[in-house]
Amino acid sequence: MIYTYYPGCTLKTKAKDLDLYARKSATALGVTLEEPEDWQCCGAVYPLARDEIATRLSAVRTLVSARDNKRAVVTVCSACHHVLVRVNDDMKNDADMRGKVNRYLELENEYGGETEVIHYLTMLRDKIGFDEIKKKVVKPLEGKKIAAYYGCMLLRPSKIMAFDDAENPTIIEDFIKALGAEPVIYPFRNECCGGYVTMSDKSLAKKAAGKVMASAKDNGAELIITACPLCMYNLDANGGADKLPVRYFTELLAEALDVK
Amino acid sequence: MVHKSLEQACLIMDRSGVDTRKCMMCGKCSATCPAFDEMDYHPHQFVKMVTEGDIESLLSSKSLWKCLSCFACVERCPRGVEPANVVEALRVTLLRRQGENYITADDIPGLLDDKLPQQAIVSAFRKYKK
Numbered sequence: 509m510i511y512t513y514y515p516g517c518t519l520k521t522k523a524k525d526l527d528l529y530a531r532k533s534a535t536a537l538g539v540t541l542e543e544p545e546d547w548q549c550c551g552a553v554y555p556l557a558r559d560e561i562a563t564r565l566s567a568v569r570t571l572v573s574a575r576d577n578k579r580a581v582v583t584v585c586s587a588c589h590h591v592l593v594r595v596n597d598d599m600k601n602d603a604d605m606r607g608k609v610n611r612y613l614e615l616e617n618e619y620g621g622e623t624e625v626i627h628y629l630t631m632l633r634d635k636i637g638f639d640e641i642k643k644k645v646v647k648p649l650e651g652k653k654i655a656a657y658y659g660c661m662l663l664r665p666s667k668i669m670a671f672d673d674a675e676n677p678t679i680i681e682d683f684i685k686a687l688g689a690e691p692v693i694y695p696f697r698n699e700c701c702g703g704y705v706t707m708s709d710k711s712l713a714k715k716a717a718g719k720v721m722a723s724a725k726d727n728g729a730e731l732i733i734t735a736c737p738l739c740m741y742n743l744d745a746n747g748g749a750d751k752l753p754v755r756y757f758t759e760l761l762a763e764a765l766d767v768k
Numbered sequence: 769m770v771h772k773s774l775e776q777a778c779l780i781m782d783r784s785g786v787d788t789r790k791c792m793m794c795g796k797c798s799a800t801c802p803a804f805d806e807m808d809y810h811p812h813q814f815v816k817m818v819t820e821g822d823i824e825s826l827l828s829s830k831s832l833w834k835c836l837s838c839f840a841c842v843e844r845c846p847r848g849v850e851p852a853n854v855v856e857a858l859r860v861t862l863l864r865r866q867g868e869n870y871i872t873a874d875d876i877p878g879l880l881d882d883k884l885p886q887q888a889i890v891s892a893f894r895k896y897k898k
Contacts, residue, residue: 712803740885
């Protein structure tokens with residue numbers, strides 16, 4: 509299995525663990541992740557306004573380069589995944605947007621959303637299978653009570669993201685079970701942590717992150733895992749004095765596969 | 769004034785890709801909004817006020833900067849109205865006016881800490897500045 513690997517800006521800097529353990533685990537699982545030399549930042553936030561064209565271009569360039577290499581793109585960061593999937597959906601289903609972007613980029617071959625964008629977690633679920641992963645676990649994380657924090661960007665809007673059931677997701681819980689640990693279900697696992705305003709409105713960010721943290725804690729979790737560097741930062745910085753540790757899902761995978 | 773406000777309402781509908789007239793005022797968007805308590809106008813009011821052409825009140829509202837773009841309202845709207853897209857269309861409309869940037873490069877150093885991920889800084893420029 510060979511994929512184009514899109515790390516994004518944060519995995520090269522503040523979220524190095526997310527990147528490193530994604531690569532190590534992929535190798536252990538027999539997956540080759542090829543990082544393009546010339547990838548650009550995806551823009552970090554999906555431009556919701558229909559007349560924002562230039563802010564979509566860097567994501568399109570990534571999608572075009574993957575198409576030209578005849579590979580699907582694997583993302584890890586929730587924000588990158590959200591941006592690439594939604595821009596790809598625009599290119600596929602919005603003829604007006606597709607026309608404008610193609611005229612702007614003057615590509616040799618027009619782009620119409622052909623690239624498949626998959627998240628590392630969906631790669632584990634759909635391309636490898638959690639049963640296979642279970643077989644490859646060397647050090648099961650027995651007895652650990654782990655809360656999956658989905659946040660917003662992987663799940664919503666579900667008709668475009670098509671990641672999992674937006675209200676009752678199971679993919680990260682199934683992942684936790686495959687590693688031999690015990691998933692903790694709690695009401696705020698798919699509610700917003702407030703990361704969007706972590707720079708501009710500390711008090712709102714604290715309120716939202718505090719609710720997620722309290723919800724996980726009240727339901728018996730000892731650890732939270734996430735795929736999103738912004739959620740990781742926000743839950744840790746604004747989760748309150750009595751917060752649980754937060755780690756990236758890839759780190760736990762590497763631990764269980766004994767490649768950490 | 770009537771013409772002007774209708775024109776602005778159409779602009780917001782085009783920019784957001786949302787037909788606000790589909791709303792049946794059930795209030796589910798506001799009920800599910802994690803920033804509800806902080807807002808002067810709530811998500812269902814955003815939708816109604818756009819339909820009515822009351823755009824300027826929304827552009828000067830506190831709520832504009834309280835929306836977390838979490839898409840809970842988008843996911844849970846039974847009519848497919850997408851209130852978060854309306855909020856973003858309004859933010860963009862304001863930011864494109866001269867002198868209305870919500871953040872400047874000079875503000876950034878004061879907001880940084882050791883752990884702040886790059887994506888927060890990149891997205892701040894995308895969200896708050898044109």
